[in-house]
Amino acid sequence: MNRRRFLAAAGAASTAGLAGCLDALGFGRQSSAYAPPLIEDRPNAVYYPTHVEGMKSFGMATDGPYTCALTYSYPHRFWLVTGTRTNKVTIRSEDSIHVMPVVWHEETGIVPPAANPSVEFALPDGEESVPSVSPWPMISQPMGVHFGDNVAIPRNGDYTATVTVAFGSSKRTGALADAPDSAAFEFEFTYLAERVDTIPYRTLDNAGEHGAVEPHDMAVPTNQLAPEPDLPGTLLASGTSGDAAVPVVAVDDAARFGSRESDSYLAASPRTPYNRFPLPMASVSARATAGGDVVHDGALTATLDPDLGYHYGAPVSETPDSVTISFDAPPQVARHEGYETAFLDMPPVRTN
Amino acid sequence: MKSAVAIGGASALAACLDRSPGAIPTGADDLSALPERQHAWNDALAVDDAGNALNARHHLLLLLDYTGDGTPSQSDRETVESALRSLERAYERSNEGLLFTLGYSRAYFDRFDAAPAGVDLPRPEALAPFEDPDADTPDAVLHLASDRGDALLGAEEALRGNKSEANDVETTSWDGVFSVADRRTGFVGDGLPAEHDDVSGVPEGAVDEDSPLYMGFKSGFRGAQATEDRVTIESGPFAGGATQHASYIELNLDQWYEQDSRYQRVAKMFCPAHAENDRVEGVGENLGASSAVGACDDPEKAAREQGVVGHSQKMEGVREDGSPLILRRDFDSTDGGRAGLHFVSLQREIGEFVETREAMNGTDAAENSAVGQRNNNGILQYMNVVSRGNYLLPPRSRRALPEAEP
Numbered sequence: 001m002n003r004r005r006f007l008a009a010a011g012a013a014s015t016a017g018l019a020g021c022l023d024a025l026g027f028g029r030q031s032s033a034y035a036p037p038l039i040e041d042r043p044n045a046v047y048y049p050t051h052v053e054g055m056k057s058f059g060m061a062t063d064g065p066y067t068c069a070l071t072y073s074y075p076h077r078f079w080l081v082t083g084t085r086t087n088k089v090t091i092r093s094e095d096s097i098h099v100m101p102v103v104w105h106e107e108t109g110i111v112p113p114a115a116n117p118s119v120e121f122a123l124p125d126g127e128e129s130v131p132s133v134s135p136w137p138m139i140s141q142p143m144g145v146h147f148g149d150n151v152a153i154p155r156n157g158d159y160t161a162t163v164t165v166a167f168g169s170s171k172r173t174g175a176l177a178d179a180p181d182s183a184a185f186e187f188e189f190t191y192l193a194e195r196v197d198t199i200p201y202r203t204l205d206n207a208g209e210h211g212a213v214e215p216h217d218m219a220v221p222t223n224q225l226a227p228e229p230d231l232p233g234t235l236l237a238s239g240t241s242g243d244a245a246v247p248v249v250a251v252d253d254a255a256r257f258g259s260r261e262s263d264s265y266l267a268a269s270p271r272t273p274y275n276r277f278p279l280p281m282a283s284v285s286a287r288a289t290a291g292g293d294v295v296h297d298g299a300l301t302a303t304l305d306p307d308l309g310y311h312y313g314a315p316v317s318e319t320p321d322s323v324t325i326s327f328d329a330p331p332q333v334a335r336h337e338g339y340e341t342a343f344l345d346m347p348p349v350r351t352n
Numbered sequence: 353m354k355s356a357v358a359i360g361g362a363s364a365l366a367a368c369l370d371r372s373p374g375a376i377p378t379g380a381d382d383l384s385a386l387p388e389r390q391h392a393w394n395d396a397l398a399v400d401d402a403g404n405a406l407n408a409r410h411h412l413l414l415l416l417d418y419t420g421d422g423t424p425s426q427s428d429r430e431t432v433e434s435a436l437r438s439l440e441r442a443y444e445r446s447n448e449g450l451l452f453t454l455g456y457s458r459a460y461f462d463r464f465d466a467a468p469a470g471v472d473l474p475r476p477e478a479l480a481p482f483e484d485p486d487a488d489t490p491d492a493v494l495h496l497a498s499d500r501g502d503a504l505l506g507a508e509e510a511l512r513g514n515k516s517e518a519n520d521v522e523t524t525s526w527d528g529v530f531s532v533a534d535r536r537t538g539f540v541g542d543g544l545p546a547e548h549d550d551v552s553g554v555p556e557g558a559v560d561e562d563s564p565l566y567m568g569f570k571s572g573f574r575g576a577q578a579t580e581d582r583v584t585i586e587s588g589p590f591a592g593g594a595t596q597h598a599s600y601i602e603l604n605l606d607q608w609y610e611q612d613s614r615y616q617r618v619a620k621m622f623c624p625a626h627a628e629n630d631r632v633e634g635v636g637e638n639l640g641a642s643s644a645v646g647a648c649d650d651p652e653k654a655a656r657e658q659g660v661v662g663h664s665q666k667m668e669g670v671r672e673d674g675s676p677l678i679l680r681r682d683f684d685s686t687d688g689g690r691a692g693l694h695f696v697s698l699q700r701e702i703g704e705f706v707e708t709r710e711a712m713n714g715t716d717a718a719e720n721s722a723v724g725q726r727n728n729n730g731i732l733q734y735m736n737v738v739s740r741g742n743y744l745l746p747p748r749s750r751r752a753l754p755e756a757e758p
Contacts, residue, residue, distance in 0.1 A: 080611060080612065080616065081659070082615070082616050082619055082620075082624075082658075082659065082660050082728060083619075083624060083658045083659045083660060084659075085615065087611075087612065087613045087615075087616060089610075089611040092610065115482070115724075115725055116482070116724060116725060116726040116727055116733060118736060129552040129689055129690065131552060131604075131606065132602075132604060132736070133604070133606075134604055134607070134726070134733055134734075134736075136607075136727065137724060137727055149607070164482075164484070165482075166480075166481040166482035166725065167481075169715070169718035169719055169724060169725040170719075171719070181481050182481060182482070182484075281659075281722050281723075281724050281727065281728075282659075282722050283655070283656045283657065283659065283721045283722040299656065299720055299721075301719070301720065302719075328656050328657050328721075328722075329655075329656065329657060329658060329659035329721065329722040330659070330722070331722070332659045332660070332722045332723070332724065332727060332728050333727075
């Protein structure tokens with residue numbers, strides 16, 4: 001019996017530290033999967049995954065205005081997105097952890113989602129080769145936007161890790177605009193495989209049902225967006241698309257978005273249902289009219305703003321009274337289980 | 353398996369000679385027929401069925417420091433020229449013998465307190481916000497290439513003064529004039545990457561056995577390369593020369609082979625339309641003399657509507673009067689025990705390399721679409737630029753320790 005079958009047999013056993021006991025029973029980490037079989041007939045919407053895992057941290061480090069926590073959990077299956085296609089990434093037998101550098105801007109608590117960091121691990125002797133990884137931008141129900149990839153740590157021991165990250169491709173405003181474009185963080189830690197197995201792990205009775213598990217109560221920001229009623233400005237539309245909630249607002253004063261104070265600013269804020277995580281790396285466009293005149297017809301720019309968080313926006317000369325938001329390409333962020341069937345087929349959202 | 357070229361030295365050469373398939377053709381005694389352009393290799397290389405020049409299979413880059421202080425002496429100049437001429441007599445100038453270029457950095461020309469006359473040769477710098485390369489600042493770089501590893505090793509031993517003959521022809525050394533600051537090696541050609549997959553950065557057994565490069569696809573299509581005329585400096589004392597960029601790039605292909613699908617690899621290397629229509633067979637032999645990216649959408653449109661933009665698709669727009677700006681002579685490497693790429697390119701001005709590389713960054717696509725800074729942005733996700741160097745390859749008549757303003 002391998003871990004997968006054991007977990008399937010264990011069914012609803014919601015036991016923290018279950019994985020630890022598996023080792024005691026002789027289930028070698030190297031030979032078993034870390035995840036029960038996927039639910040059959042997954043809905044094309046956000047759903048409860050088969051299981052939830054906790055996480056641990058190798059430590060935190062700062063560089064200027066940025067902080068990074070180098071967190072990890074069990075190896076995960078996840079889905080890469082190219083266009084509207086998803087491609088499931090399975091766990092390799094040699095994978096020992098899912099490494100997740102979480103980088104945020106300390107003053108605003110915002111996690112820039114559109115950069116791809118690199119993580120280089122090293123052993124002190126420098127002799128043994130340790131893989132370096134470029135974790136993918138991804139979203140999960142417990143963590144929201146983060147970077148992650150499965151990695152094979154060769155053995156127990158003292159490691160150093162260097163995380164480098166560049167924030168080039170999203171427009172940034174306010175305190176974020178003045179922050180540096182790149183950051184580097186150094187970590188020293190002891191890796192113990194047996195410690196991984198003490199990470200909490202539980203399976204879910206309601207796996208496959210519409211819904212999402214609560215975000216982790218973490219020492220790191222989860223980047224949850226403001227609830228719709230708390231968004232600044234005037235709410236122009238409030239629809240759903242591909243199970244994403246898509247509030248659209250107009251705010252006064254487009255100065256901080258690179259336009260005139262007298263202009264207003266149109267912002268679409270697509271987010272996951274339930275947990276309100278931003279959906280980065282989509283191609284979003286808008287056609288907006290005010291009193292019959294077209295005030296915007298084209299792409300919206302992915303922007304990080306201290307008040308609006310990650311959103312897609314454009315300055316407009318007048319506050320629109322009618323708007324249509326289109327998703328020319330869905331969010332290309334990789335997905336953890338429970339998000340991989342949603343946010344792919346995304347029809348337009350219109351003013352009611 | 354580590355190649356003899358990667359190991360280097362007399363014992364590697366001896367092992368190599370034991371296994372060698374036959375005699376290496378020697379050069380001519382009369383060197384006057386050799387081209388003035390050091391970089392004129394195309395006529396001396398083999399071509400494939402589609403007429404693409406096939407880069408030599410084995411490569412060696414020697415980063416060299418001039419041992420003297422200040423400006424070079426005439427006698428050192430003669431030592432260098434004499435050593436190079438002896439190699440030209442020892443080996444036929446071809447992929448079956450030996451091809452080489454000798455180039456010089458801005459750091460070298462600082463000895464004259466000047467930049468090389470009439471040449472765009474800036475100091476190397478980072479060319480993307482997500483890279484932090486070391487700037488290579490040797491005085492000179494010697495690029496040696498051959499289908500025969502023993503030719504590279506024989507030439508190196510002769511230059512270093514460890515041997516006084518190469519390929520049974522008497523040679524002279526430049527020992528005492530140049531010292532070797534770094535030694536970089538590699539290979540390119542059908543089957544070689546698959547033979548050298550026991551390094552980190554590439555999963556064993558993943559590379560197609562027919563592939564000339566680790567990433568599993570052909571490159572160097574005739575239609576995507578500048579001609580030698582296009583990269584040649586046209587006027588001034590260095591007319592007939594070219595500039596050379598040489599960067600070392602670590603490859604992280606675990607994701608490429610173990611996580612991405614074939615569809616994703618074709619979309620990211622070429623364009624999403626190639627992936628959608630199954631236009632690339634195997635390593636891309638069916639593409640002939642071009643990567644056929646004329647059949648791809650323009651990169652901004654693909655990025656907006658398909659969420660991914662291909663590497664070749666981004667490069668297609670970097671042309672002047674229909675011609676690409678750079679001539680690639682790159683090769684893969686196992687240096688440092690990991691999969692890597694020595695990206696060697698020739699162009700008239702370094703600025704043309706920079707322009708090409710900026711297109712590869714796909715910055716507009718990343719800022720205006722679902723494509724990320726590296727995510728779904730060509731092949732940027734899989735590479736880490738470790739070092740960059742810029743050099744001037746003078747014409748052959750000025751290749752030995754040239755003055756900045758001769």
